[in-house]
Amino acid sequence: MPPNRFILHRLLQMLVVLIGTITVLFLVIYLMVPGDAAQVALGDHATPEALDTLRHELGLDQPLWNQYGIYLSRLAHLDLGTSYELKRSVGGIILDHLPATIYLTVAALILETVFGIGWGMLLTLRRSRRLRAISVASGAVLLALPVFFLGLVLQYIFASRLGILPISGTGGWNPLNLILPAVTLAAAQTAIIAAVSRSSLSAEMEKSYILAARARGLTRSQAMWRHAFRNSFAPVATLLAIDFGTLLGGAMITEIVFSWPGLGRMTYFAAESRDVPLVVGSVLVLVTIFVIVNTGVDIIYGWLDPRVRAGEGVNG
């Protein structure tokens, strides 16, 4: 596929996924709410008149198809509706909480890049069976550990016991406060990055150009740094980009454990009070960021690597 057609193709695909996502969320709100949104908003003790007024305001007295149209045109004007609980615009509330989540996510992403790739490199260079067995086992444990349990354990060790790190909150954006939540959030994905970068790097190290480099007198580690690393990076980078979205969405429980004032924790409070517009709005924003980042990475890799353009894209 020529580059421009590839980009167009991916953008169209992204548009389809985004519209689909919006439709799924719309159907979730309008078909699954027991009773209707007005009932949920006003509670069980609302008067019939108040319900009717709100239904009219929300357009609930119109057929589903019209409601869908209204919903889409509101979204096109970046209007995500009004929160039932806070009586403020959903967009404004999300913008207030998004920076904290991005701050945490980027920190976790950096940790996972450095430690995941470093771990993968170490396993490639030191091909010892015992090290590999230990590493596979600890990776599996990291994957199986629930984030909240890891968070509680880290809080206990580093905050309560050793007293070297703050237990929760942002402490006025003190970088020390970022360490524990970022480590907690990054742990499971670090194990995955390590596994992927090890297998990608090891496969690259088996290629004949590395043999040629070794024949020229480079050590394994020099050959890895100078040649194999760059060529093995694509799958790792793709995974990291996908992880950005995963972490963004997955930050919720970490934010709750560490009282981190981000979008996930806010969404959780909204879900608890069944503030449907706020929950749906923030899920929509997070999913949109996720889809856009993935498409962007696909396009960049398609641009850089013709093999991707020919196939279905790095993400399959």
Add this chain to the structure above:
Amino acid sequence: MDSPGTYLETNLAPGSALLESDIAGRQAKRSSNRLLVAALLMVMGLVLIALSVPLLPLQDPIATDYDHMAEPPGAGHLFGTDLHGRDQLSRLLWASRTSLLVGVVAIGLALLVGLIAGGAAAYGGSLVDSFLMRMADIFLSFPIILGAIAIMAVLGPGRRNVFIAIAFFGWPVFARLFRSSVLSVRKLNFIAAARVLGASDARIFLRHVLPNSLTPLVSYGAMAVGGAILAEAGLSFINLGVQRPNPSWGLMLSESMGMFEQSPWLVIPPGIAITVTVLIFILLGDAATRALDPLNSGPDTR
């Protein structure tokens, strides 16, 4: 281990290298089968515990006793009591039923939907195929916990809704795996042979395509059960899953948040229970991948 010799040597003597890798391959096959048996035994152990819980002489997991709140492990209560004076051991064991049930039911639902959607995509022509695969893309763009939150906000919390939420966002991977697996199995020679021998389409699908296409779903499914157990624990931890006073490991941790110093027996056992259970399913998935993959002839020593 940075010995420049090994790689060169094996390459300069291709015959011996081939022999070696064959022996290594058979050894690996045997050891991966052993791993699978071990993983299956562990899963059976878990199931056995969960099934036998009602028969064990345990205290009531729900009955509160405000004279014995947050007592450390001792003679009367082997694992201590929680903040409501309930027996911690009994709650831990009863919660294993919740976790396994959620894992099996939610992933069973996701698998069922995935099989139907994936089969329809593989057999239904290109229009149905691209529609279903775009649907899969759409559902895959939701991180599962976020999607679940949206569903819980709408349907309300509770165990049944945990099943729905996990299956709702869990089916696309099964659909994709089954579709691509059916497509590749259908191209194999023995399918053509069966057709030549006069087998009907239905027979070919049921006897040949279906059983041979399930392999990748088995290993992914085992890991997905672990994922579902983690998701249930997470949702219950944030009070959107299993509701009080029913026992769930996630809920037990949520109730004892901030109690780590005073009563570690309330925090560590449920955390370890989740980790070990999920670990067993990850192990099962990994072992199944190794043992069922006919192309896996050697240990991944690269």
